Amino acid sequence: MTERIGAYVHIPFCSAVCPYCDFAVVAGRDDQLERYLAAVVLEIRRDRPWKPLDSIYFGGGTPSRMPPSMLGEIISALAEHHGIASGAEISLEANPEDFDDSTGDALVESGFNRISFGAQSFDNNILLQLGRRHDANQISRAVDTARTAGFENVSIDLIYGTPGETDRSWLATLDHAVACGPDHVSCYALTVEPGTPLGREVKAGAPAPDADVQADRFEMADRVLGSAGLSRYEVSNWARPGRECVYNSTVWAQGEYVAYGNSAHRFRDRVRSRNLSRLDGYLAAVEEGRPAVAAEETALVGAELEIDRLFVGLRRSIGADAGSGGRVLLESPDGERLLAAGVISVTDRWIRVDRPLLTDEVLRSVLALDPGSIERAMTVEHREIPDNVLGNA
Amino acid sequence: MQIIQSRIRNFSIIAHIDHGKSTLADRLLQRTGAVADRDMKEQILDSMDLERERGITIKAQTVRLSYKARDGHEYILNLIDTPGHVDFSYEVSRSLAACEGALLLTDAAQGVQAQTLANAYMAIDAGLEVIPAINKIDLPAADPGRVAEEIVNIIGGDADDVVRLSAKTGEGVDDLLEVLVESVPPPGGDASAPLRALIFDSYYDAYRGVVCHVRVVDGVLNAGQKVRFMATAENHEATEIGVLTPGVKALKTLGVGEVGYLITGIKEIDRVRVGDTVTDASVRAAEPLPGYDEPKPMVYSGMFPTDGADFEKLRDALEKLRLNDASLVYEPETSKALGFGFRCGFLGLLHMEIVRERLEREYDLDLVATAPSVAYQVTKTDGSIVEIKSPQDLPDPTDRQSISEPYVRAMILTPTEYVGPIMELVTNRRGEVGNMNYLSSERVELDYKIPLGEVVFDFFDLLKSKTKGYASLDYEPAGYRVSNLVKVDILLNGQPVDAFSAVVHRDKAEDYGKTMTGRLRKLIPRQLFDVPIQAAIGGKIISRETVKATRKDVTAKCYGGDISRKKKLLQRQKEGKKRMKMVGSVEVPQEAFVAALRVDDD
Numbered sequence: 001m002t003e004r005i006g007a008y009v010h011i012p013f014c015s016a017v018c019p020y021c022d023f024a025v026v027a028g029r030d031d032q033l034e035r036y037l038a039a040v041v042l043e044i045r046r047d048r049p050w051k052p053l054d055s056i057y058f059g060g061g062t063p064s065r066m067p068p069s070m071l072g073e074i075i076s077a078l079a080e081h082h083g084i085a086s087g088a089e090i091s092l093e094a095n096p097e098d099f100d101d102s103t104g105d106a107l108v109e110s111g112f113n114r115i116s117f118g119a120q121s122f123d124n125n126i127l128l129q130l131g132r133r134h135d136a137n138q139i140s141r142a143v144d145t146a147r148t149a150g151f152e153n154v155s156i157d158l159i160y161g162t163p164g165e166t167d168r169s170w171l172a173t174l175d176h177a178v179a180c181g182p183d184h185v186s187c188y189a190l191t192v193e194p195g196t197p198l199g200r201e202v203k204a205g206a207p208a209p210d211a212d213v214q215a216d217r218f219e220m221a222d223r224v225l226g227s228a229g230l231s232r233y234e235v236s237n238w239a240r241p242g243r244e245c246v247y248n249s250t251v252w253a254q255g256e257y258v259a260y261g262n263s264a265h266r267f268r269d270r271v272r273s274r275n276l277s278r279l280d281g282y283l284a285a286v287e288e289g290r291p292a293v294a295a296e297e298t299a300l301v302g303a304e305l306e307i308d309r310l311f312v313g314l315r316r317s318i319g320a321d322a323g324s325g326g327r328v329l330l331e332s333p334d335g336e337r338l339l340a341a342g343v344i345s346v347t348d349r350w351i352r353v354d355r356p357l358l359t360d361e362v363l364r365s366v367l368a369l370d371p372g373s374i375e376r377a378m379t380v381e382h383r384e385i386p387d388n389v390l391g392n393a
Numbered sequence: 394m395q396i397i398q399s400r401i402r403n404f405s406i407i408a409h410i411d412h413g414k415s416t417l418a419d420r421l422l423q424r425t426g427a428v429a430d431r432d433m434k435e436q437i438l439d440s441m442d443l444e445r446e447r448g449i450t451i452k453a454q455t456v457r458l459s460y461k462a463r464d465g466h467e468y469i470l471n472l473i474d475t476p477g478h479v480d481f482s483y484e485v486s487r488s489l490a491a492c493e494g495a496l497l498l499t500d501a502a503q504g505v506q507a508q509t510l511a512n513a514y515m516a517i518d519a520g521l522e523v524i525p526a527i528n529k530i531d532l533p534a535a536d537p538g539r540v541a542e543e544i545v546n547i548i549g550g551d552a553d554d555v556v557r558l559s560a561k562t563g564e565g566v567d568d569l570l571e572v573l574v575e576s577v578p579p580p581g582g583d584a585s586a587p588l589r590a591l592i593f594d595s596y597y598d599a600y601r602g603v604v605c606h607v608r609v610v611d612g613v614l615n616a617g618q619k620v621r622f623m624a625t626a627e628n629h630e631a632t633e634i635g636v637l638t639p640g641v642k643a644l645k646t647l648g649v650g651e652v653g654y655l656i657t658g659i660k661e662i663d664r665v666r667v668g669d670t671v672t673d674a675s676v677r678a679a680e681p682l683p684g685y686d687e688p689k690p691m692v693y694s695g696m697f698p699t700d701g702a703d704f705e706k707l708r709d710a711l712e713k714l715r716l717n718d719a720s721l722v723y724e725p726e727t728s729k730a731l732g733f734g735f736r737c738g739f740l741g742l743l744h745m746e747i748v749r750e751r752l753e754r755e756y757d758l759d760l761v762a763t764a765p766s767v768a769y770q771v772t773k774t775d776g777s778i779v780e781i782k783s784p785q786d787l788p789d790p791t792d793r794q795s796i797s798e799p800y801v802r803a804m805i806l807t808p809t810e811y812v813g814p815i816m817e818l819v820t821n822r823r824g825e826v827g828n829m830n831y832l833s834s835e836r837v838e839l840d841y842k843i844p845l846g847e848v849v850f851d852f853f854d855l856l857k858s859k860t861k862g863y864a865s866l867d868y869e870p871a872g873y874r875v876s877n878l879v880k881v882d883i884l885l886n887g888q889p890v891d892a893f894s895a896v897v898h899r900d901k902a903e904d905y906g907k908t909m910t911g912r913l914r915k916l917i918p919r920q921l922f923d924v925p926i927q928a929a930i931g932g933k934i935i936s937r938e939t940v941k942a943t944r945k946d947v948t949a950k951c952y953g954g955d956i957s958r959k960k961k962l963l964q965r966q967k968e969g970k971k972r973m974k975m976v977g978s979v980e981v982p983q984e985a986f987v988a989a990l991r992v993d994d995d
Contacts (some may be wrong), residue, residue, distance in 0.1 A: 008953055059954075188949040215944035235947055251953040265954040272957050297957065311960060315951055337978060341921035358921065359947040364967040367960060 001309065002253035004054040004246070007078055009040065010261030011063035011071075012279055015095075018131045019201075020159075022193035024263030024277045025061045032279065036261075037070045039286040041077045043260045050258065050268075052083035055247035056090045062118075064094035068103060072110030074260075082258070089114055089153070089246035096142035097134040104149025114245075115146050116155035116184070122176035123169045126162050130190075136176065143180040153243060155184035160221065161214035162190045163207035170217050174224040183243040187221045188236050189214040215357055235315045235356050252316050254309045262292075270299045302378065303371035310351075310366045315359055319352030324377035325369060326351045334365035396469060398584065401650045402577040403471045403608070404524075405488050407513055408498035409506035409865070413528040417498060417560035418456075418472065422639065424566055425458040425470070455594075455606055455652055457636040462574045470573065471652040473593075486515055487667060487685055491593040491608035491652055494522040494577030496569075497544070501527045501535035501557070504836060505543045507806040507865035513548060523548050524576050526556040526569055543832040580610075580650030587678040588612035588620070590647075590655070590671040595662065597716035601633075602660045607653060607671060610682055614647040614655065619674035623681040624666050628674045629657035662716045688720040690738025691799075691870075692849050693782045694745055695726050695763035695892065696752070697734030699974070699983055703758055704733045710756035711735060714748060721748060726783065730890045730976045731761055731986075736783055739765075742849055761974070761986045763892045767846045770797040770873050784894040787880045790931060796896070797873040799845040805856065807864035809837050814859040822847035823876075823898060842871055846896070881905050881935070883913070884927040888977040892986060902928075906936035909989060914938040916985035924979050 013036075014027045026032075056078060058071065075090060084090075091114035092107060099117075107115070121127050122136040139156070146154050156177050160170055177185055190209045192202050202208045222232055230238040234252060237245065250257060251267075259266035262282035265274040273296035276282045285292050300308050306325035313320030320326065329335040330346060338344045343355045344362055353359050408414035458470040473488045489495060495516035499505055516523050525544045527537045541552040556572055558565025594606040607614070614620070618631045633656040635643040647653045659665055668684030698707050715721050721744075726736040739745040745765060752758050769781045772794040781787050787796075803824070807815060809831075816826060816839075824843035831837050843852075848868060856864050881902050883893035893913075897905045906928025913926045917940050928936040951959050973980040 006953075010954075057953075059952075189945070189947075191949050211943075211945040218945070235951075236949055248952060251956075257953055259953070263954070265957070267953070267956075274954075274957070308956075312951070312956060333975075337921065340978070343921055357945045357947050358943065360963060360966075361921065361943075361946050363959075364963045364970070367964050368967045 002250055002255040004250045004253075004255050005050065006055040006057065006247045006250045006255065006257035007053045007082070008247070008257055008259040008264055008266070009056065009058045009063075009074055009078075010061065010259070010264040010275075011058055011066050012036075012061040012262055013065040014060070014062045015065065015097075015133060016131070019197040020130065020190060020193065022196050022199075023061065024279075026279050029279065030065065032283070033066055033070065035283060036279070037066070037073060039283050040074055040260050042286050043292055044074070044077045044081050047081065047258060047260075050082045052085040052088070053078060053258075054085050054088050055250060056084070056088065057245075057247035058092045060093055062095050062098065063092050064098035064103070068106035068110045068112075071107070071112070075111045091116060091153075091245065091247060093118060093157075094142070095134065096138040099142040099145055101145055101148070104145045104151070108150045113151065114153040114155070115151050116157060116186070117142055117146075119156045119177065120159045121162070121165075121169075122173040123165070126159075126165055126169065126173075129162055129164060130159060140176070140180055143182065147181075153183050154180075155186065155245070156180060156182045158185065158187045158221075159190050160187055160217040161209040163209060165217075167216065167220065171220060171224065174221055178224065178228040178230075182230075184237070184239040184245065185221075185225055185230055186237050187218070187225075189218065218357060231317075232356070233317050235359055249316075252312050254312055270301070270305060272297045272300070303369075303374035306374050306378070307366055307369055307371070311363055314351065314353055314362055314366065315356075317352070317356070319350050322346060322349045322351050324380075325366070325374050328369050328373045328377050329366060332365070332369065334368065338362055338365065396648050396651060398582070398648070398650045399579045400466060401469045401471070401580050402494065402573055403473065403492045403580060403650070403652055404494040404496055404573060404577050405473045405492050405516075406496045406498055407509055407516060408528075409500065409503070409509045412498055412500040412503070412506075412509070413560045414474075414498055417528060417558075417566075418474070420560045420563055420566050421458060421470075421472065421570070422456065424563070424570065425460045455637060455654075456639045457642075457652070458638075460570055460574070463571060464574075468574050469651075470570075473652065486519070487593045489516055489519045489521060490685070491591060491606075492521055493580055494524060494573065496573070497523050497525045497548070498528050499525070499540055499544060501529045501537045501540055502532050504536075504540045505547065505806060505832065507804050507838075507867040510547060510806060510838070511804060511867035511869070517548065522577055524556070524572055525550070525554075526558060526572075528558060528560055530557045531559040531562050531564065539833060539835075543836060546832050582609070582611045582649040584611075584613065584649040586611040587676045588614055588618075588671065588673045589678045589682055590614055591682050592622075592655075592665065592667055592669050592671060595665045595667055595719075597662045601656055602658055603656075603662050603665050605655045605657075605665055605671075607647070607655045609647050609649055609651050609653075611649060611678065612673070613649065614653075614671070616643070616645050620655075620657070620671050621674045621677060622665070622669050623672055623678070624669040624684065625664060627664065629659060632656050632658050662719065667719065688740060689870075690720070690722055690768075691741055691845060692739045692745055692765045692767060693736060694739070694765045695728060695731065695734050695736050695783065696723075696749065697728060697731035697761045697763075697892075699759040699761060701732045706756065707735065707752070707758055707760070710752050710758060711737070713756075714751060718748070720744070728763070728785075728891050729888075730892045730981075731763070731974065734761075738782070742853075759983070761892070761983060763986075764895055765849050766896065767799050767849060769799075769878065769896060771795070772797070781896075784880050784896050785891045787896060795875045796878040798876045798878060798896075800842050800871045800874055801845045801848055801868040802871040803841045803843050803848065803866060803868040805839040805841065805864055805866050806832070807837060807839065807860055808835055811860040811864060812837060812839070815839060815856065815864060818852075818855055818859055819843060822852060843868075844874075844876065844898075845870075879930050881909075882929050883909050884925070884929060885913075885917070885976050885979045885981070886922075886924050887927075889929075890976055890981075893989065902930055903935050910936045910938040912989045913985065914940055916988055917979065917981055919943040920979060922978075 012024055012026050014025045017027050090112050092112050093116050095118050119139045124135050192199050225238045232238045233244050256267050262279050263277040273293050275292045276294045310320050310325050343358045345352050345354050353362050406414050455473045460468045460470050473491055497513050527540050530537050537557050541555040545552045556569050558569055589611040590607040590609045592605045598604050616634050620631050621628050634647055636653040670681035672678040711723050720740050722738040723735040726734055771779050771781050819841050824841045827840040877899040878896050879899050879902050880896050882889040910926045910928050923942045924940040926938045927934050973982050
């Protein structure tokens, strides 16, 4: 568990909803921006003050739908309430079409130092198919604009495996992305989520993404981005050394984070909880002085905390400290099978997933670990540590 | 009341399923006043059957009726029920041994069916008076004239003498009763001879222990009498005797020729042998009555609990089922693929399905059943002969001289237009075409010899589909013949899966191998590595498929907002995987065992 802490702010507004998206988003509700801002600021102020934040992440939705000055007010509220550590990463998800010279400058002015563009593809046909509202040229321009404005940390999101995409088209997209000189790239396999327009189309017989094709595309991405100096540090994320997303790295290191806005999820005092999903419900709750929390798990302790640590940690390329959970896994039939198939490996008490495309198979085994065995392994571990090391804590 | 031997009529009804046996039984109960009109419900005997299944009430498969005939005398009619399905024909033979007459009931529209025919022959062979009757004459499609011709062609006699009735409307039922009284001979037997009573059926009642159905052949059976079971050589007291009317009616005496029940306080069904003779403990009969052949299982299958921890539960369940189904046999079996289970023997596929369904439904077991197999006789090189009930037990080719397989004589009744497709099917199943016997210009009886192994899978289904459901089938064992048989093994990732091994004819081995590997390729999910699926005879691979390794099994996004949801999703997926059996290092879904062994149209 890392000591670094983060903050997540959800901005649900979009100009239109993409057919594959299953996040809590709204389109055509921009009239609610002011009201939403007020609610988020109120939610921050009512929260228990913490310690200076090491990272702040604005996700969505399309956070760039909110004017920079309003986003700045949220950052100020966080600074006043919790404090912001010096050198903290303050990141914004943005759509290329929302971005011009004045936006870039204003965002830097508001305190942002990292921007992540929802590029998705440099193939205009694929962009159209994905229901995106920008073209390839706008992406490159937006990245240039961000650089000019002073952003030293720029990321690009891409989607692969859209039916109709070819190896050539994907390689061209990767080349274009590399040509933009990003510090960070996220590549996501297009996922058909039930309940989305894409989900309904596929159910009605439209072509679905092919897992084997997506595996090929992943390997292409890893090759192209790797030769461009971007190393993969998580299943879907590549970065130049030192440019790994601080906020997400905190999450994967089982670090804690506060969260504000509708549908926002937090992890604080070892409790995972989430806010009301729907915009209107969230606004009403905050305005009426009711809690915005919709669901709260019990605090993670013992084996559960250990399983959670491996669950979030093993998606990283560095893997996770084996710990007691890892040792139980390695001794289980599942663990033996995964080792034998070369899916995982162990070096110096660290477990790594060597075949990242099979991570879910590993995580299912982690979730199925017997809590009793982990608790016993933990007791043994404690006994092995000399008393003087444990101190008086 | 003293029962006069000459006024007793013991008879069975032989009928095909749906030809109206139950309705006729209802009508007879009502007509003779055994059941008051106001208490009459549909299919009284069947509804009691259900109760019997739960082990709480009497099996009402025999019922005593009293009927005042037109001659002014009161007659005792004992109706002894018979099951209709081919799997249970041995039960028919038992019932027939307690009767002097059999009512051959035929549907006026459908005509004679194979099982009816087989049972009618059985009745004739047993020396019974067969009384033909045509039911459902009220149906618009009824053609009693044609059906009467068919019947007469089989059992002889005059078509005009065939009773025509409608159990539904009651028309002709009185005539039938008169014919029964006139034509069924009264029971013979010597009232003054030492007691000899035939146990023709038995069942287990949770409250009263084992209840025997008996037919008094000689002498008299009295309540409280010390009796001896001749085959098991055990003495017991006849604590209760009586008849079913259909309610239980305890009596002091069952006289010669009478049919009733006997309770002795025996609690273990295994201690009563159906076919045994009950005599007096001190005045013993010199010779027992001719008994029955033990019903021999025709089909074997391994039953394994999905969860290995349920093995004891399965053993208990089988023990309980056997209490009322002596024909079910089983012995422990160990499978490398499926763990610990039981090799079970069944009378046929229907019997197997019933047992399996009861185990799953009534005993809450989740089972995997292996491919049904027949018993082979293997002559080893040293000349000894062993019986093989499971393909795994087949001796190595170097240790055996030959393999013999059981054949059956299959009798198929069909409209003449389907003879072509049926002959094709039979030939395809290595059958030997025999006699054709025209029952009428439209219906024909075909007499074939077919290997049982070819019949037990899907033969009946295919027969039905090729004849639009019009053909019917009955079969009886017809000895063993040496055949060119081989064992085909199915290997997953190089390891033989015993559950999929089968003994098949050499000419069909490639087909079997190809079908199984093809099916398994579709049924086995992709694994962490390539899984070769091979079919082999000994060391020779005859067919091969590969399940390619999974390449991608990962969620694209798992950020701060996704963790709880993804955890739940993956946990659910893991639960789903619990229904997998590990075969070596390969995960095989339960359904794959069932689906791979299912015979379908591919």
